Amino acid sequence: SSNHWVMAWTGLEINTLAIIPLISKTHHPRAIEATIKYFLVQATASALILFSSxxxxxxxxxxxxxxxxxxxxxxxxxxxxxxxxxxxxLH
Structure with a gap:
Protein backbone atom coordinates (compact mmCIF):
# COMPACT_ATOMS: atom_id res chain seq x y z
CA SER A 1 0.00 0.00 0.00
CA SER A 2 1.05 3.56 -0.58
CA ASN A 3 0.11 6.96 0.80
CA HIS A 4 1.45 8.83 -2.22
CA TRP A 5 -0.57 9.20 -5.43
CA VAL A 6 2.35 8.65 -7.79
CA MET A 7 3.43 5.41 -6.11
CA ALA A 8 -0.14 4.07 -6.13
CA TRP A 9 -0.43 4.97 -9.82
CA THR A 10 2.90 3.27 -10.55
CA GLY A 11 1.67 0.08 -8.89
CA LEU A 12 -1.52 0.10 -10.96
CA GLU A 13 0.44 0.60 -14.17
CA ILE A 14 2.90 -2.20 -13.41
CA ASN A 15 -0.10 -4.48 -12.94
CA THR A 16 -1.59 -3.34 -16.26
CA LEU A 17 1.66 -3.92 -18.12
CA ALA A 18 1.93 -7.41 -16.60
CA ILE A 19 -1.57 -8.41 -17.75
CA ILE A 20 -1.24 -7.26 -21.39
CA PRO A 21 1.05 -10.13 -22.54
CA LEU A 22 -1.30 -12.65 -20.94
CA ILE A 23 -4.26 -11.30 -22.92
CA SER A 24 -2.42 -11.34 -26.24
CA LYS A 25 -0.71 -14.70 -25.71
CA THR A 26 -2.81 -16.50 -28.31
CA HIS A 27 -1.99 -14.95 -31.66
CA HIS A 28 -5.57 -14.65 -32.80
CA PRO A 29 -6.90 -11.41 -34.33
CA ARG A 30 -9.56 -11.16 -31.62
CA ALA A 31 -6.93 -11.53 -28.89
CA ILE A 32 -4.91 -8.69 -30.41
CA GLU A 33 -8.07 -6.57 -30.70
CA ALA A 34 -8.98 -7.29 -27.07
CA THR A 35 -5.46 -6.36 -25.98
CA ILE A 36 -5.59 -3.03 -27.80
CA LYS A 37 -9.03 -2.21 -26.37
CA TYR A 38 -7.89 -3.18 -22.87
CA PHE A 39 -4.78 -1.03 -23.18
CA LEU A 40 -6.74 2.01 -24.42
CA VAL A 41 -9.33 1.78 -21.64
CA GLN A 42 -6.64 1.31 -18.99
CA ALA A 43 -4.58 4.20 -20.39
CA THR A 44 -7.62 6.48 -20.28
CA ALA A 45 -8.36 5.47 -16.70
CA SER A 46 -4.72 5.98 -15.80
CA ALA A 47 -4.76 9.48 -17.26
CA LEU A 48 -7.90 10.26 -15.25
CA ILE A 49 -6.20 9.08 -12.06
CA LEU A 50 -3.20 11.31 -12.72
CA PHE A 51 -5.46 14.25 -13.60
CA SER A 52 -7.54 13.70 -10.46
CA SER A 53 -4.49 13.50 -8.23
CA LEU A 90 -17.57 2.30 -17.99
CA HIS A 91 -16.72 -1.21 -19.17
Whole structure:
Protein backbone atom coordinates (compact mmCIF):
# COMPACT_ATOMS: atom_id res chain seq x y z
CA SER A 1 0.00 0.00 0.00
CA SER A 2 1.05 3.56 -0.58
CA ASN A 3 0.11 6.96 0.80
CA HIS A 4 1.45 8.83 -2.22
CA TRP A 5 -0.57 9.20 -5.43
CA VAL A 6 2.35 8.65 -7.79
CA MET A 7 3.43 5.41 -6.11
CA ALA A 8 -0.14 4.07 -6.13
CA TRP A 9 -0.43 4.97 -9.82
CA THR A 10 2.90 3.27 -10.55
CA GLY A 11 1.67 0.08 -8.89
CA LEU A 12 -1.52 0.10 -10.96
CA GLU A 13 0.44 0.60 -14.17
CA ILE A 14 2.90 -2.20 -13.41
CA ASN A 15 -0.10 -4.48 -12.94
CA THR A 16 -1.59 -3.34 -16.26
CA LEU A 17 1.66 -3.92 -18.12
CA ALA A 18 1.93 -7.41 -16.60
CA ILE A 19 -1.57 -8.41 -17.75
CA ILE A 20 -1.24 -7.26 -21.39
CA PRO A 21 1.05 -10.13 -22.54
CA LEU A 22 -1.30 -12.65 -20.94
CA ILE A 23 -4.26 -11.30 -22.92
CA SER A 24 -2.42 -11.34 -26.24
CA LYS A 25 -0.71 -14.70 -25.71
CA THR A 26 -2.81 -16.50 -28.31
CA HIS A 27 -1.99 -14.95 -31.66
CA HIS A 28 -5.57 -14.65 -32.80
CA PRO A 29 -6.90 -11.41 -34.33
CA ARG A 30 -9.56 -11.16 -31.62
CA ALA A 31 -6.93 -11.53 -28.89
CA ILE A 32 -4.91 -8.69 -30.41
CA GLU A 33 -8.07 -6.57 -30.70
CA ALA A 34 -8.98 -7.29 -27.07
CA THR A 35 -5.46 -6.36 -25.98
CA ILE A 36 -5.59 -3.03 -27.80
CA LYS A 37 -9.03 -2.21 -26.37
CA TYR A 38 -7.89 -3.18 -22.87
CA PHE A 39 -4.78 -1.03 -23.18
CA LEU A 40 -6.74 2.01 -24.42
CA VAL A 41 -9.33 1.78 -21.64
CA GLN A 42 -6.64 1.31 -18.99
CA ALA A 43 -4.58 4.20 -20.39
CA THR A 44 -7.62 6.48 -20.28
CA ALA A 45 -8.36 5.47 -16.70
CA SER A 46 -4.72 5.98 -15.80
CA ALA A 47 -4.76 9.48 -17.26
CA LEU A 48 -7.90 10.26 -15.25
CA ILE A 49 -6.20 9.08 -12.06
CA LEU A 50 -3.20 11.31 -12.72
CA PHE A 51 -5.46 14.25 -13.60
CA SER A 52 -7.54 13.70 -10.46
CA SER A 53 -4.49 13.50 -8.23
CA UNK A 54 -3.01 16.61 -9.83
CA UNK A 55 -6.21 18.58 -9.22
CA UNK A 56 -6.29 17.38 -5.63
CA UNK A 57 -2.61 18.24 -5.08
CA UNK A 58 -3.19 21.67 -6.57
CA UNK A 59 -6.15 22.30 -4.24
CA UNK A 60 -4.67 20.85 -1.04
CA UNK A 61 -0.94 21.28 -1.65
CA UNK A 62 -0.30 17.61 -0.78
CA UNK A 63 0.12 14.40 -2.78
CA UNK A 64 -1.21 12.28 0.09
CA UNK A 65 -4.02 9.84 -0.79
CA UNK A 66 -5.78 10.47 2.51
CA UNK A 67 -6.22 14.17 1.68
CA UNK A 68 -8.80 13.63 -1.10
CA UNK A 69 -11.12 16.52 -0.25
CA UNK A 70 -11.90 18.21 -3.57
CA UNK A 71 -15.26 17.02 -5.04
CA UNK A 72 -14.01 17.11 -8.64
CA UNK A 73 -11.03 14.97 -7.73
CA UNK A 74 -13.25 12.49 -5.92
CA UNK A 75 -15.61 12.18 -8.88
CA UNK A 76 -12.82 11.74 -11.42
CA UNK A 77 -11.05 9.20 -9.22
CA UNK A 78 -14.26 7.21 -8.75
CA UNK A 79 -14.86 7.16 -12.51
CA UNK A 80 -11.26 6.14 -13.19
CA UNK A 81 -11.34 3.29 -10.69
CA UNK A 82 -14.67 2.14 -12.15
CA UNK A 83 -13.01 2.09 -15.58
CA UNK A 84 -10.04 0.11 -14.27
CA UNK A 85 -12.38 -2.40 -12.60
CA UNK A 86 -14.62 -2.63 -15.68
CA UNK A 87 -17.76 -1.57 -13.84
CA UNK A 88 -20.93 -0.59 -15.68
CA UNK A 89 -21.32 1.80 -17.55
CA LEU A 90 -17.57 2.30 -17.99
CA HIS A 91 -16.72 -1.21 -19.17
Missing amino acids: TINAWQTGQWDITQLTHPTSSTLLTAAIAMKLGLVP
